[in-house]
Amino acid sequence: MGSAPGGPEPHFHRAMSEAFFVLEGSVRLYDGQRWRAAGPGDFLYVPPGGVHAFRNEDGPASMLMLFAPGAPREAYFEELAALTPAARSAMTARDWAALYARHDQVMVLAEP
Numbered sequence: 001m002g003s004a005p006g007g008p009e010p011h012f013h014r015a016m017s018e019a020f021f022v023l024e025g026s027v028r029l030y031d032g033q034r035w036r037a038a039g040p041g042d043f044l045y046v047p048p049g050g051v052h053a054f055r056n057e058d059g060p061a062s063m064l065m066l067f068a069p070g071a072p073r074e075a076y077f078e079e080l081a082a083l084t085p086a087a088r089s090a091m092t093a094r095d096w097a098a099l100y101a102r103h104d105q106v107m108v109l110a111e112p
Helices: 071-082 085-090 093-102
Strands: 017-024 027-030 035-038 043-046 053-055 062-068
Touching (some): 017 027
Antiparallel strands (some): 017 043, 027 035
16 A cells, blocks of 8 residues: 555455455554554454455555455456546446445445
């Protein structure tokens, strides 16, 4: 993750688990109930259906992200990488919802 703060809003995956292992920097991980500060060596496992999110707010960070099964998730990142900044900014909420739906990413309302 670059120096600008970013990361997905709370969401879940119906058919895959996801795990995060922080390699460098500082990351906030949302476990479906609360945000937790995480640094190098910290780990979070999210089972299928588990609400989660992550963001870097204090500069660059890197994480190892593990998906099981993993192969279907590659297409999501390939599709995101193919979107130019202009294409991203032109996308409507419906467009984003369709992209997420194609890749088993169900967005949820922000945490209270």
